[in-house]
Amino acid sequence: MFSFIQLQADTLTTAASSVVIEKIAPNTEISVLGFILKGGFFLIPIAILLFYTFYVIIERYRYINKVSKIDPRLMGDVRDNLVSGNLDMARAIAERSNSASGNIIKEGILVIGRPIAEIESNMDRAADIEIGEMEKQLSHLGLIAGIAPTLGFIGTISGVIKIFYSISVTEDISIGNISGGLYEKMISSGSGLLVGIIAYSAYHLLNGKIDNFALKIQKQILEFVNIIQRS
Template sequence: MFSFIQLQADTLANAASNVVVEKVATTNNEISVLEFIFKGGFFLIPIAILLFYTFYVIIERYLYINKKAKVDPLLMRDVKDHLTSGNFELARSITERTNTASGNVIKEGITLIGRPIAEIESNMDRAADIEIAEMEQHLGQLGLIAGIAPTLGFIGTISGVIKIFYSISVTENISIGNISGGLYEKMISSGSGLIVGIIAYSAYHLLNGKIDNYALKVQKQILEFVNIIQKA
């Protein structure tokens, strides 16, 4: 009986020691997120550069569009009051103080008062198109990055797979560990490229949505301005 109990105790002790060893091994195999990313290979460098440039374009364009696309709801009311009273210079000075795209478009219309309505409206439309084109600057680069970044990641993965099969042909080692270990490292580049592409693609459409929203508002303002000078 005593020997049976001792045997059970030794078995439990061995099991516990195996669990400890396994936990230690698991802990030793853990790597940090940064180390995990760096395993992606050379193609992570251009992908990282594209990521930083994407954030730069997003922030710069967002701040610019947010500033220029502001529409002051009181602007047209003040312009209407001054135009009705014949204070054209004062009306133009109000549009200059706003420092917005809408102000520049209305200023163009005020400058042409006295010309045919069709000419005024046409010039205001051209002024609005110029303002919209300035807002759209560099947005095409986000669309380009949305296509390039995933492609670079895919090329990085293909390059890694080629290296794995070359290593197998040289060493004749077809172990699962050799294949999967090298493959998961190269898949990091594909994942990174897709993430950068998604960020650039989403920002491209969100910023274009803000510009489209402004374009609708400025067309309403042009129509309102034309109605004001027709009644004045």
């Protein structure tokens, strides 16, 4: 009899504990999208900057990869035709390459017969133009790398100001009230920093590809000038 009463007491205790736990531990799960949207108004311009950043990265990466390719056979074919005096064929080969290096070599072929310094200068100007085309819109990434984190900080500061204004009006300084508002407002700071890091990294990586092309094209210009001098 005593065991039966003890068993019933244990059952009631367990049931009561479950009710209490259910009351004090509500479901606090939140979706990723819902969590992000708590960041406030400043997430809108940050999101726009993120999409524009990805657009610039993809567009510039494809363009730079396309025009910066240097065909190792191009200079050999051009050299063979220059040595044999076939300038038209050499120019046609350079044009068919459909690349920045081909355009630069073509500019050198067009002024063959003039002083070497003028040929080299003409090719350098052509190289500067090609590099300038590659660098289009890259400055936008550098700008976004500075603007996005700043927008995030402004969003956070704006939220903190609202929190303290609310406290001054309601005189409610509970930890829940303060921490809840802070974590929501700091979402904008985190988002801004993330966009800034993406833009900053892409800016330097793409510029690195352009610098690598500039070094290779200078070697080709030197090789082209040496061919002309020997011929």
